[in-house]
């Protein structure tokens with residue numbers, strides 16, 4: 331299997347521009363909301379250690395959106411940012427001050443916003459195009475039974 335670094339994604343991974351769309355998203359408590367106008371550039375599942383720790387998931391589904399297409403619709407003052415210190419790291423995260431939900435954050439010289447797909451208000455008609463940073467992946471993919479709801483613990 332070939333592994334492609336995130337910053338070298340082939341141009342053909344770019345999402346095909348479709349009809350204009352508006353996507354809305356928000357945090358768990360609802361204090362913070364945002365809007366994306368137009369098609370995202372791409373959607374990938376990131377398996378890097380930073381995403382895993384910051385989001386508590388094995389694989390983070392992220393949309394990449396031009397900053398000019400992104401707007402906070404409410405609660406921007408509630409958004410707290412954290413940038414991982416140290417040379418060689420550009421990882422940053424943002425979250426709601428009240429509920430702690432992961433939220434969109436600026437990346438790559440502020441020209442692109444990385445949007446956690448799980449914060450969208452409705453299921454997007456997009457699918458991830460690739461896994462990136464798989465060299466850091468926790469391999470917990472599975473074929474376990476699937477339940478629509480959480481089954482009782484006891």
Ligand SMILES: [Zn+2]
Pocket residue numbers: 357358359360361362426427428429430431
């Ligand atoms: Zn919140």
Ligand SMILES: [Zn+2]
Pocket residue numbers: 376377378379380381382390463
């Ligand atoms: Zn990552």
